[in-house]
Amino acid sequence: MLKHFFKGVIICLILCGSFVTSGSIGHTAAPKNKYLVELTNFNNNIQNSLIREGFTIVDHYSLDQMQFALVSSDNKGIKELKKVPYVKKAEADQPVKAMGYSQMIPWGIKNTGAVKLRGKGCACSIAIIDTGISDHVDLKGRVKAKVTYLYGKEIKGEALDNSKVQHGTHVAGIIAANNNGIGVAGMDPQANLLIIKAMGDDDKGYLSDVSKGIAWAIEKKAKVINMSLGIEGNSAILENIFKKAYDKGILMVVASGNDGGNVSYPASSPYVISVGAVDQSNHATPWSNADKRLTIFAPGDSILSTVFKKDYYYMSGTSMAAPHVTGALGFLLPKYNGPQNGQEVEWMKQRLRDYGDPVTIGSGKNKFTVPSLNIYKSYYSLK
Incomplete structure (x- = not known):
């Protein structure tokens, strides 16, 4: 009773777990190095500066006054990226996985x-x-x-x-x-x-x-x-x-x-x-x-x-x-x-x-x- x-x-x-997703997840080949970057601004000069230093802009988005970009490079590392003008912060893009279910x-x-x-x-x-x-x-x-x-x-x-x-x-x-x-x-x-x-x-x-x-x-x-x-x-x-x-x-x-x-x-x-x-x-x-x-x-x-x-x-x-x-x-x-x-x-x-x-x-x-x-x-x- x-x-x-x-x-x-x-x-x-x-008990149910938590996870992070954004849009659809594809299966295209990933570049060797990917980085998440916070920029001081985002315009043509900044884009050109990144390209000249060997980085490709994969994605860009903003949140209020903050500017972010996902960039990639096959041969340049994070040390070189941090030296690029207009880059405030840079860090390696990290994999995120579902926490899954726990028993x-x-x-x-x-x-x-x-x-x-x-x-x-x-x-x-x-x-x-x-x-x-x-x-x-x-x-x-x-x-x-x-x-x-x-x-x-x-x-x-x-x-x-x-x-x-x-x-x-x-x-x-x-x-x-x-x-x-x-x-x-x-x-x-x-x-x-x-x-x-x-x-x-x-x-x-x-x-x-x-x-x-x-x-x-x-x-x-x-x-x-x-x-x-x-x-x-x-x-x-x-x-x-x-x-x-x-x-x-x-x-x-x-x-x-x-x-x-x-x-x-x-x-x-x-x-x-x-x-x-x-x-x-x-x-x-x-x-x-x-x-x-x-x-x-x-x-x-x-x-x-x-x-x-x-x-x-x-x-x-x-x-x-x-x-x-x-x-x-x-x-x-x-x-x-x-x-x-x-x-x-x-x-x-x-x-x-x-x-x-x-x-x-x-x-x-x-x-x-x-x-x-x-x-x-x-x-x-x-x-």
């Missing part, structure tokens, strides 16, 4: 150790039940199937994220943003995403749509289902669906809630992996729901991920913590060799707990410890 704030947009100069590894990917496990994911099918997904440049090739179940209606092959905060797209980026040198990288850039849009533009939906989305994900052979959502009260029908998925060994990862209380439903179901949020210091955030039923903590404070078609926002919430665990499970799935039933779910839970970093909650008699995700240690069985 999304905590009710987000922190700005990464300035395009950082940032979000702190959650670093702190969980996922960045050290690049290439070790299982390329498994991971379902996301949320607000859909935008056609983001950093998620290109990751989505394998989409469907919308909204207000009882079904739209096959479509799941466009029209929500104002791009909740579903942000979750998808945390799990699987491409490791392509731009924007951000996700927990498992090899993951294959199955997108179920079950919440509308207002980030709200219905239990019936979510339950149908789970059934679709199971039919599509999803190994993990991410649900960064919550409902008021419990649901016996949803619990039966969870049990059915559990019995098939399907891992359902659910955000614990953001009101600072006990783990909310459906994260409180015994058939799911419930996830609370920690900050960069590995302390539980004050707004994260947590009690002894919580399976694990994961990064959820100020998480940078994908939104819209090419943007990136910081968001906070257990909604951001859950997909860290979802992506991490892609590393552990190949290590499991047992039956495809509830034993697989319990094995995964135990593996996450045994090698996580301890986080203490409460004080005195109410104090308890819940591990925080460290997928590197879980992968290699390191204490």
Whole structure:
């Protein structure tokens, strides 16, 4: 679930790069020496003076009262150019290149150790039940199937994220943003995403749509289902669906809630992996729901991920913590060799707990410890 704030947009100069162009760029052969010159004036006498000294005027332009020229020469250097009358300043013309796109590894990917496990994911099918997904440049090739179940209606092959905060797209980026040198990288850039849009533009939906989305994900052979959502009260029908998925060994990862209380439903179901949020210091955030039923903590404070078609926002919430665990499970799935039933779910839970970093909650008699995700240690069985 999304905590009710987000922190700005990464300035395009950082993530999108910056570049300089002027007019069209051709492919003609360049002279041996080119120089940018500031002149005291520009007239025929000055042009003739440059030509006499062996320089060719390639271009000339002015800015307010300042006069500039681009000159070239095959055999004269800058020392000779600076001696020419009317030349105030001269310097070699330098190549300018686009800064290009730079990639940032979000702190959650670093702190969980996922960045050290690049290439070790299982390329498994991971379902996301949320607000859909935008056609983001950093998620290109990751989505394998989409469907919308909204207000009882079904739209096959479509799941466009029209929500104002791009909740579903942000979750998808945390799990699987491409490791392509731009924007951000996700927990498992090899993951294959199955997108179920079950919440509308207002980030709200219905239990019936979510339950149908789970059934679709199971039919599509999803190994993990991410649900960064919550409902008021419990649901016996949803619990039966969870049990059915559990019995098939399907891992359902659910955000614990953001009101600072006990783990909310459906994260409180015994058939799911419930996830609370920690900050960069590995302390539980004050707004994260947590009690002894919580399976694990994961990064959820100020998480940078994908939104819209090419943007990136910081968001906070257990909604951001859950997909860290979802992506991490892609590393552990190949290590499991047992039956495809509830034993697989319990094995995964135990593996996450045994090698996580301890986080203490409460004080005195109410104090308890819940591990925080460290997928590197879980992968290699390191204490």
